[in-house]
Amino acid sequence: MKLESKIPAGPLADKWNNHKAKLRLVNPANRRKYHIIVVGSGLAGSAAAASFAEMGYEVSCFCYQDSPRRAHSIAAQGGINAAKNYQNDGDSVRRLFLDTIKGGDYRAREANVYRLAQVSTSIIDQCVAQGVPFAREYGGLLANRSFGGAQVSRTFYARGQTGQQLLLGAYSALSRQIGAGTVKMYARHEMLDLVLVDGQAKGIVTRNLVNGEIKAWASDVVVLCTGGYGNVFYLSTNAQGCNVTSTFRAHRRGAGFANPCYTQIHPTCIPVHGEDQSKLTLMSESLRNDGRVWVPKDKADCGKPASEIPEDRRDYFLERKYPSYGNLAPRDISSRAAKEVCDEGRGVGQMVDGKRLGVYLDFSAAINRLGESAIRERYGNLFDMYENITGENAYRQPMRIFPAVHYTMGGLWVDYNLQSNIPGLFVGGEANFSDHGANRLGASALMQGLADGYFVLPYTVTDYLAGVGLSGRPSVDRPEFKAAVKEVQDRTQWFLQNKGTRSARSYHKELGKIVWEKCGMARDKAGLQQAIKDLEALRADFWKNVRVVGSGEQLAPELERAGRVADFLDFGIMMCLDALSREESCGGHFRTEYQDSGEAKRNDDQFAHAAVWEWQGENKHPVRHIEPLVYEEVQFTTRSYK
Amino acid sequence: MVKENGNSDQHGHTLSLRLRVWRQNRGQPGHFEEHFLAAVPETASFLEMMDMLNEQLIREGKDTFAFDHDCREGICGMCSMTINGMPHGPLPGVTTCQLHMRNFRDGETITVEPWRARAFPVLKDLAVDRSAFDKVIQSGGFITVRTGSAPEANHTLVPKQVADEAMDAAECIGCGACVASCKNGSAMLFVGAKINHLNILPQGQPERERRTLAMVKTMDEAGFGNCTNYGECQAHCPKSITLDVIAKLNRDYLRARVKEFFSSTGKPSKGGE
Numbered sequence: 001m002k003l004e005s006k007i008p009a010g011p012l013a014d015k016w017n018n019h020k021a022k023l024r025l026v027n028p029a030n031r032r033k034y035h036i037i038v039v040g041s042g043l044a045g046s047a048a049a050a051s052f053a054e055m056g057y058e059v060s061c062f063c064y065q066d067s068p069r070r071a072h073s074i075a076a077q078g079g080i081n082a083a084k085n086y087q088n089d090g091d092s093v094r095r096l097f098l099d100t101i102k103g104g105d106y107r108a109r110e111a112n113v114y115r116l117a118q119v120s121t122s123i124i125d126q127c128v129a130q131g132v133p134f135a136r137e138y139g140g141l142l143a144n145r146s147f148g149g150a151q152v153s154r155t156f157y158a159r160g161q162t163g164q165q166l167l168l169g170a171y172s173a174l175s176r177q178i179g180a181g182t183v184k185m186y187a188r189h190e191m192l193d194l195v196l197v198d199g200q201a202k203g204i205v206t207r208n209l210v211n212g213e214i215k216a217w218a219s220d221v222v223v224l225c226t227g228g229y230g231n232v233f234y235l236s237t238n239a240q241g242c243n244v245t246s247t248f249r250a251h252r253r254g255a256g257f258a259n260p261c262y263t264q265i266h267p268t269c270i271p272v273h274g275e276d277q278s279k280l281t282l283m284s285e286s287l288r289n290d291g292r293v294w295v296p297k298d299k300a301d302c303g304k305p306a307s308e309i310p311e312d313r314r315d316y317f318l319e320r321k322y323p324s325y326g327n328l329a330p331r332d333i334s335s336r337a338a339k340e341v342c343d344e345g346r347g348v349g350q351m352v353d354g355k356r357l358g359v360y361l362d363f364s365a366a367i368n369r370l371g372e373s374a375i376r377e378r379y380g381n382l383f384d385m386y387e388n389i390t391g392e393n394a395y396r397q398p399m400r401i402f403p404a405v406h407y408t409m410g411g412l413w414v415d416y417n418l419q420s421n422i423p424g425l426f427v428g429g430e431a432n433f434s435d436h437g438a439n440r441l442g443a444s445a446l447m448q449g450l451a452d453g454y455f456v457l458p459y460t461v462t463d464y465l466a467g468v469g470l471s472g473r474p475s476v477d478r479p480e481f482k483a484a485v486k487e488v489q490d491r492t493q494w495f496l497q498n499k500g501t502r503s504a505r506s507y508h509k510e511l512g513k514i515v516w517e518k519c520g521m522a523r524d525k526a527g528l529q530q531a532i533k534d535l536e537a538l539r540a541d542f543w544k545n546v547r548v549v550g551s552g553e554q555l556a557p558e559l560e561r562a563g564r565v566a567d568f569l570d571f572g573i574m575m576c577l578d579a580l581s582r583e584e585s586c587g588g589h590f591r592t593e594y595q596d597s598g599e600a601k602r603n604d605d606q607f608a609h610a611a612v613w614e615w616q617g618e619n620k621h622p623v624r625h626i627e628p629l630v631y632e633e634v635q636f637t638t639r640s641y642k
Numbered sequence: 643m644v645k646e647n648g649n650s651d652q653h654g655h656t657l658s659l660r661l662r663v664w665r666q667n668r669g670q671p672g673h674f675e676e677h678f679l680a681a682v683p684e685t686a687s688f689l690e691m692m693d694m695l696n697e698q699l700i701r702e703g704k705d706t707f708a709f710d711h712d713c714r715e716g717i718c719g720m721c722s723m724t725i726n727g728m729p730h731g732p733l734p735g736v737t738t739c740q741l742h743m744r745n746f747r748d749g750e751t752i753t754v755e756p757w758r759a760r761a762f763p764v765l766k767d768l769a770v771d772r773s774a775f776d777k778v779i780q781s782g783g784f785i786t787v788r789t790g791s792a793p794e795a796n797h798t799l800v801p802k803q804v805a806d807e808a809m810d811a812a813e814c815i816g817c818g819a820c821v822a823s824c825k826n827g828s829a830m831l832f833v834g835a836k837i838n839h840l841n842i843l844p845q846g847q848p849e850r851e852r853r854t855l856a857m858v859k860t861m862d863e864a865g866f867g868n869c870t871n872y873g874e875c876q877a878h879c880p881k882s883i884t885l886d887v888i889a890k891l892n893r894d895y896l897r898a899r900v901k902e903f904f905s906s907t908g909k910p911s912k913g914g915e
Contacts, residue, residue, distance in 0.1 A: 051789040066710060066769075067776050069816055070718045086796065122790075129792035131785045131845050133809040140799030158809060164717055165812060172784035179780030187773070210668070210765055239712040273685040276694055279714040385716075388736060391685075391744055454789045503700040505693070549700050554667055555708040555766040558700065 001256055001614045003627045006415040007111040012633050013093075016115045019416070023459050024466035031056035034465050035473055037204055037219040039191045039246055041068030043163075043446060044429030045225030046170035047453025053177035055458060057465075060217060061174065062189045062206060064241055064560075069171045072227060072239040073449060076163025077284050079147055079155035080446040082120040087144050091152040093117045098634070099150055100444060103330075104409070104437020105587035105602065106636050107259070107610070109629060111416055112434040119455040120447050124156055126454055130169040134158050147285075147442045155443045160284060160381060166446055170453070190560065191246040192488045194222065194253045194425065195481050197474045201250075201425035205484045207492070209560065212552040214488050216481040220472045221424045221461055224250060225453065228408035228430040230263065232568045232575065233520070234512020236405035237269060237282045243564040244571045247412050247431050255420045256612035256625065258433035259410035260571070261579035264440055264588045265521050266406035267334035270389055271349050271358035280404035281389060283382055285442060288327045290366035290375065291399065293318045293338070295346045295359050302348055302356055306398050317341055317359075321598075322642055330639075332439055332588050332600075335403035339521045342402070349400045360398035367395065403521060407445060409436040409588065410578075413612045413627070417460035418452060424468070426461055428452035433610065438587025492552060495562045500547035504562040507542045511535065511565070511572055519576050524592045528580040532573055536619075539569040574613055574622050581624055582607055604636050655684045657743055660751040661695060663707055666764050674753075684744040688731065689714060689721060691743055692754075709768035714739040716880065719815030722822070723768055724755040729819035729878045737817065737880040757822035761829070761865040772818050774864035775832060782856035783836045785845050798844050811838035813881045820875035820883075826867030831875040833861050834887035841894055851898035858895055 008019040026034065034057050038049040041063040049061040063071060083096040096117040101108060128134065128142070134156050135143040147155040158165040177183040186206070193205040195216065203218040229244035230236040251257045268283045294316045296302055301309050317337055319326045329337070338359045341347065349358035367375055372395055376383070383394050390400070411433040418426050418434070429449040436444065465472075474480075518531035542565070550556035584607045585591050585600035594601045608629050613622040658680045666672025679698060682691050689711050696706035712720040721738040725731035731741045746752065754768065762770040800808075812835070820831035837854055840846035846853070869888055876885045 047789070054788045065712060065718075065720060066772060067816070069776070069779075070712055070720050072713060072718070075713050075715055075717050084795070122792075125792040125795045126787070126789060128795040128798065129785065129787040129845055131808070131840050131843050133805050133812050133839065133843070136800055136802045136805040138802050140801050141796050158812075161717065161813065164815075165809075168812065172779065173787070173789070175776065175780045176784045176786060178776075179782075185776075187776075237715075239718060240714060241712050274683050276683060276686050276690050278687075278690050278693055281715050385740075388740055389687075389742065391742070458789065503697055505697060547700060547703075549703065549705050551705075555769055557708055558696075558706055 001421055001612065001625050003256065003413065003421060003612055003625060004415060005109065005627060006417060007109070008416065012111065012114050015111050016118055020459055023463040026462055026466050028056055030470065032058055033470055034058065034221075035060065035219040036221050036223060036461065037062070037217060038223045038225060039204065040071065040225035040227060040429070040431070041171070041174065042071035042073035042225060042227060042429060043167055043170055043449030044431075044453040045071070046167070046174040047450050048223055048225060048428055048457045049183055050170065050173035050177050051454055051458045052461070053182035055462070059177070059183045060186065060219070061183055062186045062191055062204075064190045064209065065187060067187055068174055068185060069168065071167060072242055073167045073446070074164045075237070075239065076446055077160045077282065078286070079145065079157035079162045079443040080123070080166060081147070081154050081441075081443045082124045082156060082447065083117055083154060084121050084124060086142060087153045089152045091154050095152065096120060096154065100435070100441060101437070101634055102637070102639065103439055103441035105439050105600070105639065106437065106604065106608065106631070106634070107262070107586055107629065108437030109434050109610070110631050110634060115456070116435050116448060116451050119451045122455055123447060123450045127166055127169050127450070130172060132158065132165045132169040150441070163446055166450065170450070191226070192249060192563065193484045194250045195484045196253055196422065197478060197480050200423045200468075202474050203476065203481060205488050207488065210555060212554070212556065214485055214492065216476040216485050218474050218476045218481065220465055220468060221426065223426045223428060223457060223461065224412065224431050225428040226431045228411065229260070229571060230405045230408050232511070232572050233405045233516050234508050235272065235277060235280050235516070237266065237280050240278065243567070245564050245567045247427070248567040248571055250412060250420070250422070250425060252615050253422065254615065255422050255425060256413035256614055257410070257574065257622075258413035258610045258612045259438070259578065260575040260613065261519070261582060261589050262409035262438050262587065263405055264331065264407040264409060265335040265403045267331055267338060267403045268361065268401045269404035270386065271400050271402040272352050273350065273390070274352060281385070282404070282406065283386065283399070283401065285331070287361060287379060287382060287399075290378065291327065291361040291363050292316055292365055293327050293334075293359055293361055295341045295348060299345045302346060306348070306360060306362070315341070315346070324642060332590070336521050336590060338403055358400035358402045361401045362398035363394065364398070407440055409433065409438060409440055413610065417463065418456055419460065419464065424464065426457060426464075428457055438589055491563070492559065495546070495548040495559055496550070496552055498546060498548065500545040502545050502547060504546055504548065504558060504565045507538065507546060508561070508565045508568065510538055511569060514538070515572050515575065519579050522590050522592050523579045525580065528576045531576045532580070535569060535573045535576065539573070542566065542569060577621060577624075578611055578613065582611060599640070602638070657682045657684060657746060657748045657750070659691070659746070662751065662753045663695070663768070664755045665707070665767055668765050672764065682743055684742070686743045687714070687739060688723070688725065688741040688743065689739050707768055708766040711739060716740040717815060719817040722757050722770065722817055722819070724757060724822060726753050729757065729822040730880050734877070735880060735882050737815070757818055759818070759821045759827040761827060762818060762821065772816075774866070775816050775818065775829070777864055778829070778833060778857050778860045779836065781860035782849070782853040783840070785840060786849060800844060804842055808839050808843050811835045811883065811887055814883055815881055817880060819878045819880060821866060823874040823878040824867065825872055825874070826870060828869045828875070829861050829866040830869040830888045830891060831879060831883055831885070833857055834891035835883050837891045837894055838887040850894065851901050854891070854894045854898045855902065
């Protein structure tokens with residue numbers, strides 16, 4: 001596998017501009033002769049599809065939801081970072097770059113991160129012009145807030161619905177192009193394979209979810225913006241339909257998958273309430289500004305109501321362990337601390353599976369100090385949402401929270417141009433691996449999705465198209481397309497005809513439990529080896545006993561689920577292999593063998609690289625390659641929050 | 643129902659339910675099917691209850707009920723069930739996915755139907771086709787700005803109160819409960835929300851009339867009914883969008899028609915490339 005990062009030469013600050021000046025162009029009159037396929041309609045996908053169409057290319061965009069407006073970017077709450085320095089507090093492109101590199105625990109590619117910080121300011125301009133109703137000061141200028149432990153206020157926001165408003169902005173740009181006929185939109189279509197012709201990505205195979213039609217589409221280039229793989233854990237804050245299928249299908253066709261073990265666990269989510277739970281709900285991190293996190297000191301108190309546990313029998317464990325950051329310690333550290341106390345048997349809330357997995361987030365001190373109305377003003381909507389889901393009033397009793405899978409930093413390997421190792425296959429947004437290293441900072445996911453879609457892919461895809469020339473688009477009658485369609489048809493038929501006994505959901509739940517236990521917040525060698533064995537057995541059982549009801553000609557949610565679970569099973573094994581082979585702790589990847597009294601211990605000498613996995617065939621382990629991460633301007637340091 | 647007692651161990655309540663659920667294949671007539679479902683935890687969401695029903699059907703070797711859902715946190719707008727005759731069920735200001743079973747009684751019969759509206763044909767069971775909403779947006783629900791051509795964000799001042807009002811309207815999730823709850827199947831709350839979001843912002847002024855006329859025209863062509871001020875849409879909107887967006891839509895529509903009338907001189911336009 002050839003992994004050329006194609007980082008341009010020259011000083012970090014000049015790389016992108018120098019590179020842009022050298023990228024090749026396509027004459028406006030010729031652009032309509034090129035067909036670009038974009039899969040996914042979230043921030044990266046919608047932004048890219050709209051931008052390509054504005055430039056004059058013929059674009060087809062696919063999404064599995066009933067409308068491009070539903071993509072899961074819509075659920076992001078907090079905000080979007082940009083180095084505008086509107087607050088005059090010392091922010092700059094360089095600071096945003098350094099914060100992102102450090103936040104990622106020195107496992108991101110330096111040049112990509114610098115570019116991200118550079119284009120961040122243009123994103124805000126673009127979104128404001130589209131009518132995104134960002135929060136404003138009384139003078140009419142844009143407001144900012146601080147976020148995720150940054151020392152500057154650089155986060156732009158639209159109440160608690162920033163992702164929704166940014167996505168609706170990108171969706172409106174996309175809709176304008178659909179209305180103008182320059183983008184053909186295919187909603188309720190799922191990509192089930194990537195088609196390569198002479199080693200280049202030249203099309204995809206989709207299933208029309210409404211009528212079951214399996215069809216091949218040819219193009220000059222394929223752009224995947226299909227999000228992350230958090231649902232491998234079954235329970236996560238992701239939407240139900242989020243899946244790894246499109247990126248994993250590309251992986252099976254030869255695309256390298258980088259750093260699958262990097263997953264982000266968000267500390268403040270509503271705990272699991274029972275076996276039939278389908279989804280975990282995030283409560284904004286901002287709650288930790290006024291809430292104090294605690295559990296009982298004594299296991300015997302765990303079943304009692306919080307009000308019956310006196311102050312001296314409570315353990316405010318974040319304040320105890322991290323006195324200078326206290327309840328505001330970073331996401332990965334807070335999450336692990338909560339897991340530790342629950343593992344000790346000191347968790348609170350109802351028993352699920354014989355364990356209490358929750359810690360208190362207590363606002364009583366803040367309510368006593370500031371009054372209930374002040375807390376209501378700050379967090380009213382979150383308290384309402386909490387009550388809606390749990391039936392508990394958090395003004396009167398502490399909230400219960402527990403960490404949950406939230407974002408995945410790994411993804412398909414891409415070079416500086418966001419092109420995978422398969423020529424003609426580009427990857428944007430959460431689906432690629434490049435910008436967040438081993439841990440993502442708050443308010444950076446929205447920034448990256450829009451940066452890729454609006455300001456990177458339009459340049460780099462154009463350069464690729466200029467290189468392939470006008471004869472690049474093959475006919476779907478070629479054998480490569482026919483073979484891919486046949487494979488998808490056979491797999492679909494197999495699912496519908498298999499006389500199994502267990503639902504795909506039951507396999508998904510079991511898969512989720514295995515990876516959450518063994519490859520979640522803390523990992524170790526023995527556990528990962530066991531997980532791989534367990535997953536291989538589960539996979540073998542799945543391919544014997546899965547039962548798929550429904551028909552191939554109507555909406556068939558069970559068929560969709562079975563296909564996604566099948567890919568998650570393969571993917572879960574690769575994720576554990578990646579975690580096993582990375583013998584260090586960094587960011588969201590915590591190996592218990594590699595720590596300094598509870599803190600992650602990186603090994604920069606041996607692991608300052610991206611691990612890139614290459615598919616070897618059914619039931620075989622993928623092979624690990626590396627791309628060394630060369631830091632030209634940044635020095636390694638150790639993160640400390642004590 | 644809020645637990646007064648802080649003891650979080652009391653979560654054992656379960657419900658047994660009689661469910662009347664709509665069954666329909668695309669292009670064919672539909673009917674209700676009756677199912678019994680036991681041991682539903684009151685902590686489960688309505689959609690998790692439907693998951694349990696579907697798992698039971700799989701065990702019995704029967705087809706599951708198709709329904710739309712995705713984020714399950716009340717923001718994507720995909721879930722869409724009419725529960726006991728009410729879009730998104732009995733609670734105000736929540737989507738189906740945010741409705742929990744503690745709001746139902748043990749032994750209760752629950753009727754579950756898809757959105758009922760001419761402009762939203764049934765695809766299967768509880769899933770409907772809402773692409774008419776997308777068409778309305780495609781006809782004008784945007785501000786024309788090419789990628790890369792935006793001015794510096796702080797060049798345009800937007801008074802806080804205007805930005806807040808735009809945001810109130812922009813919270814619409816496009817679920818279609820307004821249409822499903824309206825006797826006329828009117829989409830005026832949806833269209834009004836988008837018009838109100840864009841038409842009051844300074845950035846939205848250049849296309850204000852054009853946007854209004856185009857979106858109303860597309861709305862009418864898509865088969866949505868007229869608004870006769872029943873107000874059901876406001877009552878069932880999960881994001882609590884209020885009727886005043888319809889009043890403002892009417893005002894902007896009138897304004898656009900009047901401007902159109904006085905600007906049409908019968909001569910060909912002097913505009914162009």
